């Protein structure tokens with residue numbers, strides 16, 4: 001399920017005659033629908049839909065490649081973590097929260113709504129940073145979005161790191177686990193939301209809570225599976 005970008009579009013670069021909205025901000029504003037998140041109705045996000053063009057294969061989407069971007073879809077890991085944070089605001093209240101692998105920014109937005117002192121949303125996808133800023137505005141919260149791979153750096157300036165659905169690939173899971181272990185050793189609390197992806201490091205986790213939430217790929221009528229929130233122990 002790894003997303004590979006074949007190439008990135010520059011502002012105003014044309015994809016083809018059928019796709020006019022190549023500026024990511026314009027694309028999001030004009031093509032995506034603002035919809036409440038199922039199971040987390042306190043938060044609404046710019047969301048892909050059948051007519052948005054993001055799910056099409058071929059050179060029809062915002063990237064000019066065939067992969068739909070992660071930030072436009074709802075992932076169970078981020079959804080369950082957002083639900084948990086909103087139900088347990090004391091966990092983040094007044095603290096500096098870093099949302100790692102933020103995608104749409106759902107987890108960071110939940111933390112901001114729950115009273116976090118400051119929120120940074122970090123993702124390696126530059127369009128996630130744009131989507132996160134627009135989603136924060138929709139939800140009337142203030143967050144900082146950063147496009148960077150911080151996994152080779154030292155521990156960040158944060159009190160708590162929140163990780164939604166980042167254990168879907170073995171290489172990423174290995175790097176993320178090593179980074180989070182270093183952060184825990186440096187005194188940062190780490191919480192993880194995950195539906196039980198293949199590379200979730202179970203032996204490093206302590207269960208905090210469970211919720212039934214929808215996942216990417218669910219179709220109407222599907223029963224929501226149970227997803228969980230954990231503390232990463234190091």
Ligand SMILES: C[S@@+](CC[C@H](N)C(=O)[O-])C[C@H]1O[C@@H](n2cnc3c(N)ncnc32)[C@H](O)[C@@H]1O
Nearest residue numbers: 070075077078101102103122123124125164165
């Ligand atoms: C499955 S999505 C989850 C997005 C969001 N947390 C949620 O639950 O809705 C995984 C996200 O992690 C990002 N990602 C992958 N490797 C990363 C890394 N090294 N650092 C930061 N983000 C990364 C991807 O770009 C993608 O947006």
